[in-house]
Amino acid sequence: MTDDAHGYQDSRTTRTRWSVFEPMGQEEVYDDVPEGDGNDSGVGGSGADDTPLDPLLVAVAGELRRPVELGPELDGRVMALVAAEPRPERDVSFAARPGAAGRLAARHGPTSAVARAWRWLSRPRLVQLSPLGGLAFASGLAALLLVALRSGTDTVQATSAPAAAASPVAAAAPVADSVQVIQFVLVAPDARTVALVGDFNDWQADATPMRAAASGRVWSVQVPLSAGRHRYAFVVDDERWVPDPSAPRAPGDDFGTPNSVVTVTERRS
Amino acid sequence: MSIPRRNLSRVLLLVAAAVIAAPSVSAADAQPVATPESRLASRLDAPTRNAVLAEVDSARRAGLPVAPLVDRALEGAGKRALGRAVSDADIVAAVRRLRVALGSAREALGSRADGTELAAGASALQADVPPATLVALGRARSSGSLTVPLSVLTDLVAIGVPADTAARTVIALARAQDAVLLAYQRDVERDIGIGALPAVAASVRAAGLEKITADGLLHSPGVPSSLNAAAGGKPRPPRKP
Incomplete structure (x- = not known):
């Protein structure tokens, strides 16, 4: 049902009531105009019932149907006006848009560096890749993933040493199949410095200093060792050569000072 | 942002090659090869070093591991550095005894024994096994x-x-x-x-x-x-x- 100043249609009764607004303020009402009669005038019609049309109505309809003559310069003026309008920027609706961009614009202003940076980052771009470029990109990603996995594995393995152990063998923690982290411990309450020397550091007293616990009595250090049998000793106060009292002595004391020995297995079993 | 397609492919290929090559390069840098000569260079005087290297060459020719020999020489040098009475002759003699023990271990264990097994066997022999x-x-x-x-x-x-x-x-x-x-x-x-x-x-x-x-x-x-x-x-x- 329509209802405006010019007419209404009651769909319930199939009767149409048309009002034609007259310039003089009068309103004439025409009843019983058939609805949907196929007349494209929309106001009355020359249907099959041969109802005579009001001449005024025909005249008004004819006037309304007459095409408006537009001058050829109108198109030019309209296009000039359109071209003169500024192009709509994305940030016109930037602040009103929900999401990160809108929040950034609301917080920092639509022209702030943060908002502009975000617009630069979030603006979609068309990137063309050749098959070779795509292959290179994919291989680069795969290489990065491989490096990340490898470094992550190394990190986990390198930090898997036990906190404390009573003997070097019991302190073994796997790092790789052939390398394990061994913790060496010496109880030396009166020592000022303690260092570990052995086959693994070319017997250099300054290569592997040991650290004292808070009590100052227990000295320890962790060393990665390859699988096999390693001779070692402690150097206390830079002068005393001390074998490990909790480990077997190494045979073949060629230099008059005993050493200890630690056996590192191929892998933890 | 516009990168020419051809240049982009080259850049990506270079990046991929660099990423793949980086671990091997760093690993090579992290583990320099230490030769017996370089390990002994600053620890022994020239005559002693040459005598030890002669034992090392002899062991190498026999297919024996040479690292235990260098370790033994450095042990003597380390003890001497801490004031122990270790002579050059002691060092050379200790290295020679170990080379002989390694050879005996090779004979006992056979050719399938690797370096660590031979070193362990030599220790056993030196312990009177x-x-x-x-x-x-x-x-x-x-x-x-x-x-x-x-x-x-x-x-x-x-x-x-x-x-x-x-x-x-x-x-x-x-x-x-x-x-x-x-x-x-x-x-x-x-x-x-x-x-x-x-x-x-x-x-x-x-x-x-x-x-x-x-x-x-x-x-x-x-x-x-x-x-x-x-x-x-x-x-x-x-x-x-």
Whole structure:
């Protein structure tokens, strides 16, 4: 049902009531105009019932149907006006848009560096890749993933040493199949410095200093060792050569000072 | 942002190549190859160094590992640096004795023995373990490394177990895994530490392990499954409820 100043249609009764607004303020009402009669005038019609049309109505309809003559310069003026309008920027609706961009614009202003940076980052771009470029990109990603996995594995393995152990063998923690982290411990309450020397550091007293616990009595250090049998000793106060009292002595004391020995297995079993 | 397609492909290829090559380059930098000459250069004077390098060359020609020889020379140098009375002749003699022991270990263990096994065998020989024991141990442990059995044998002798007793027990346990052998050694050390006779401790502990590793008792309910697995036995089937 329509209802405006010019007419209404009651769909319930199939009767149409048309009002034609007259310039003089009068309103004439025409009843019983058939609805949907196929007349494209929309106001009355020359249907099959041969109802005579009001001449005024025909005249008004004819006037309304007459095409408006537009001058050829109108198109030019309209296009000039359109071209003169500024192009709509994305940030016109930037602040009103929900999401990160809108929040950034609301917080920092639509022209702030943060908002502009975000617009630069979030603006979609068309990137063309050749098959070779795509292959290179994919291989680069795969290489990065491989490096990340490898470094992550190394990190986990390198930090898997036990906190404390009573003997070097019991302190073994796997790092790789052939390398394990061994913790060496010496109880030396009166020592000022303690260092570990052995086959693994070319017997250099300054290569592997040991650290004292808070009590100052227990000295320890962790060393990665390859699988096999390693001779070692402690150097206390830079002068005393001390074998490990909790480990077997190494045979073949060629230099008059005993050493200890630690056996590192191929892998933890 | 517009990158020419051809340049983008080249850049990506270069990045991929650099990423792939980086780990190998860093690994090569992290592990420089240390030659015997470089290890000995700053630790021994020239005559002693040359004498040691002659032993190293002799060992290399015989197919023996050379790292233990350099280690022994550096041990002497380190002790001398701390004021011990170690002469150049002592260092050269120690290196020569070790080379001879490595050669004997090679003869006893055969050509299949690797460097760590030969070093462990040389230690056993220097602990007065007869070469025949090495041969028997190699036969008893037909598969797997001999490094740990040889080390356990040597260490048992070092803590006072008679060589024949140590040889008998280790050969009897030769098929056990390395962890079992090392646990056996620790148990014997502990027993000796609380007053047991070394020979008795080694024999009793070995007898207990032999019972566990024997096929008839391998699946005994009293044996922990973890020990069964560590002893090289067959896994016990799950117990039915």
